[in-house]
Amino acid sequence: MAPAEPNTQVGIPGVPQGNVTPPRSVEPDSESKTKTTPLQPRLNKYSLKPSIPSPEKRIDVANHTQGYYYGPMPVQEFFDTFMPYKDLSFKRNRPSETQREKLISVATMESESAMYTAFVDALKGWPPPDDGRRKVELEFHDVHSYQDPNCGELAVDVAVVDTSIKHLWANGKKVSFSEHETHTEFKLSNSFDPFVEKETNRQIEDSTQDSADDNTNILSTRDWGDFEFENSTNDGISCRGQLAYYAAAAMTVQYRTHFFQLLMFNAYARIIRWDRSCAIVSQRFDYAEEPDLIFDFYRRLAQLDRGERGYDPEITYATEGEAELARAAFRSFHPDGWHGRFEFPKKLHNRDIRSQAFRTLTTGDSQFVICAPVFYPDCYTPFGRSTQRSLAYRLGKETICFMKHFHSQNYSTTLKESTVYLRLDDKRKTDKNFPRGFCRMITGGDVPGTVSIGHLFWNASWVCGCVREPRQLIVHRIFLEEVGRSIRTFTNAKTMLTCVADAMEAHSYLLHVLGILHRDISPGNILMERYPEVPGGKVRRGMLIDFDHALDLNRTGRSQSPGRSGTFQFFSAALLLDPRVVQSGIDDRESCFHSIVYLSMLHLQHGLSNNPTKLHAQLMSLFEDALGTHKEGALTQNLYQRFDWANQGLQKTLTVLADVIKWRYVEIAEESPELAVILKKLRDENMKLLEDRHWMHNTIREHLKTMPDPPEEIEFVVNSHHPLVTTPASKRSSDTLNTSNRLGLDGHLPADISSSNKRQKTK
Template structure:
């Protein structure tokens, strides 16, 4: 039985120099471990490296990259894997659905008592507030509402330290989104910084104006508490719009909650947003009853920063301060280093001229990635922060950060922000990675830092390799969301488990490693090697530490640089895997069988097909192993040549596929069909096949007319002609000419599918069909455009597929294959064997094949007879789909 340490030597094993970040804990002994080079950790003077030497190539991603979870980019969060450029309407729909069922409407007095307390020692000027005149604010057109409203609010007695500014015409220049809110309250001290622009980083109270008192009211009070979304399209759009505006404030500030005022004609509502949901007042007429609006503004102007929602443990760092100058100093690139051409990797200038379309990542200086990313975080008008992390064992520590390295999509949920950070106690030490999130504070859910401490500990056989190492972690004071408490008070008799709003507690975690996205892999062989070692980490965590990850995704498998020094003192960088984000991990020896949360756990695009079909399913080893399969396929379909001419459609159907029934989202049929049949197909129905040296294009032969080629690799498994056989490609079904060489990843995916098909045949399809034979099957319902339309137009229930009756011999054979899927050693052997024996090209990456302008085909359903409502339910995504599009804990 092979071990991950039996991988070839070009998948390096040991971290020799703790150069930029301390390495993950590695296994010992290591077959390929070279003698340790006893070199001192470098100081902040990082210019001692021999110039002109390259690390393993890396690549810069455009801001519109479509990785659903792994892309660490600011502002460009998304939930669809198939969309690279989600427009503002799609973003609003996504964030609205992530907040579905998480709104609470309360009476004005209850809202004020809970969220807007009267300032101690001051008496409200009730007569002045009653005399406020809002009658000069017109209701139409909208653009004429802004300035009169600002005039009515801008009085020194009302706003002694704030100013109301209309900034509906100029977007925030520091934000990639061009969305603008109509107006806002800002501190007078920030007035010059704001001008007439929307400045999310300085906004204290956001104000939005609409012209219709019913049609433009985002909430429907007649609906039961927790589900106040109206069915009309315009009201849905407005709700998504204001949710996005609140999200921009959370993205750009360190917030516990945020207040918003929405005006619609002569009516108004006040809203308080937090990571659990929102609480809004009942609608009131602010023209005939000015006391309510005036009273809110008067109290708000006298609230402390913490009462307004600012996090007191986060302090802004001025650029000219001592810490600001330190951050600028640490962001400077090493002056003595230069990057030389390397013709052998195809990344040099001469080579670039020959291959202008090469997708080989650009080289960078060894160990410089954290520094370069930190430098980016300080660019433009980004706010710099000094964040406090409270560790129960080590006390408090402060970290210096710029703008986030990653911002999770959506408003309700964990709201994860990550940063490249400087430890103030070690200002010239290595950069570290800081994660700021609102963890789900439910019984049985551990802090991620405690999970990592268990993985890092010397107990139970020693540290697990290839996982982050904890530096500091802890809850942020007593910062807990409050919307869920309001919901419980409004819904007497309901238990906390019945509340759709989760309790979230603010939490910070600092780890030593700064990893790069997996999508920066050099070639497919490197990616397979990294995934193999992550399988090893997963197996050791499961078998020794009794933990299962439950969220294998593109964002959670990272590349961590190994820095090595040869005999001549030349430092180079080699890739190592880092299996990160253990916040959803669960003890497998936990006697509690009940789910800890009402939602699924994981990232939608990479979850197993059976978990997507069964929301309450307990995640087991087979589900996580299947997620590793989807992870390889995701990167192959985007960056390796193949015969799929419409990558966007494939991504939409396979990774984003879903249906909605009675408010519950289920996985699409394409992923499930692939697992059940043991094959991958293109949107046109041809077997999917990956090639060497060819990009997907119309120039490739049509599988339906081309002649068979002896170079096509057929299934060589002994079980290829048995009921367990599966394939990614087949010489008879998808023949190619001798000029097209099959890529070795094709055979790896094929062998994985053999095991997946056996598992589904025995334990998923049979069980699912038996339990739903008397009713409509959610698993089998079509979700692609054409099938959905056919079902809608014919208005008939889909038939239930009856499983094949297996003979004892067939069942025994399938049980052997299915058992391999649950055995980490078997799966490591499988990946290692393909890694060692496959004829892997050195330069097999091609440019990203997912079109930058691809959009899911919403219009097809409408054009072929579907209703608007059907189109929305068929293609809208939700919080059940998003990680960072993560589905659990939102």
């Protein structure tokens, strides 16, 4: 695809239109007058080393974001494309000589802390109030010593904020990530440049050798040379991971479509535009030679409206009156429930309702008050769907509902989650046998003006080397009437099995009546009703949610595999063992079985409950490592039947389910024809059961009838030695197993985007 046409407006005098100014030399090379010597890095002992993110975390983040950095984009093209002046006739004041000199002095500072002070002093009051079309008044704050308690104790160097929200700042100085308009990170040495350009590649490698004495042995064994634009030195990788983590944090705690970030290293700088598909990186420029570029960046930022600065166009700050209504309504909910993250019995950051921030969302004729998003340590990549959930107070209706906000793939073939709910609502009106395991949608759909832009630029002429094809994403939002809680918070085995049966009945209806395959059956996608059905009862109903990976089988092309999707830990053994297996309803039913086993092993009493070492090893083997041979062996060797579950109803249920599912993997020896005939007959009979629409939920319910009422005491136990599966790195499938959701309705890639997800630019 061709890149977007850049804005052709006249740039600022003195700003380079093509390649950036080459690095300044410190002294002439003794052998040749035409060569230059790289700036000598200052000693790292002056650098302020952040404790978070750790070197290992930065390497991990850099690893997960490889290939999604597109650059170097010419600086003027970056400005004209993403931050254009809308009116060239208005007065644009130039910075004073004093301001310019102060900014230039940043490059001469001997410590990072001195760089922060000089930078803030230089930009104070910029842009001035009489500077034309300024939309926001910016303030620059040195916040390197303020570790944001609501953002994983992260601390960026300089935060740039809108003065109109001063009342949100802690003590007027401690600006949190949730209030960042943009932020700036500083490094002393040019070796920390996360990216390389052909004319500077050798220089960066040379200077790194002098400065990496205390930064050695942090590289993984991964080949960092696949993507030429990404600096593969220790310092470069570390800095790139740090920048990505900070950008992810800012975009996670705000409802953002994109975010601007400035990096200053030695006398050089780069500007980065992050969105959920990629990061567009400017050419590096010498701000000591051209300080006006920095001033122009902030002037352009200040004259953009909220949407252009990266905010969700439908969401604004809630008034105090709106916030009070939400606080009164949400007060009866567990704090984790405000954000749809029930992790019994832990509370989220120990926050109370008074400290919870709120936003107002307007969509169509409806207005909702929702929670400001919160940070989770697993949100460490700025790319991807970034699902955010919140309770929602509906203004005018005085009711509480639930919001799900995420970035959906934006292709004509993608089956949207709101579309699934609309089809279900049509069936609910006419079908008397409509199952109870579905929520009702109030409103939902794509949010206009929130499409990611990576697909417009990944083939641009200035993109260096090999990059990955970006996914085209758009904000998708739905509001549901039901406010449930995670099945992970069940208190007794009967409730857990009841919720699973309800969810699988809903799954079967979705598959066999509407022709939609869910493709992500896991504990995270089964909700539990907030209160028991019967007043005073202990058993709750379950609801199947999250249809954003669902596939419309009625439109699946037979010539191509529909691919795979789901949560890696709960994939069927068949999908893990053979990449040629086409994901089907049988795999979803096996995923349901693995979900029951996982919840039971982790939260119910059994033979390994008092042996944490063996339990941890089993959980790692069956779910974290998730090798197909482990799951297959557990089924064929009757492992689950021998687990000695304390709840006998659960014991019988798992035994019956495992006895049927294992026949997918029983090998039939041909040496004994008589035995082979018997085994084939048994396999056929059990496979028919596994394929039957009603088998799984009816089997569970038959055993539920024999189970007594739940005991008075809570059966739920916490195995603190084994954490819940939460990290995206472990939840994601590998590239060979995870399919892009853009397969959507047809089950295969549209013709215009079916090319490889990685390409080498040719000159």
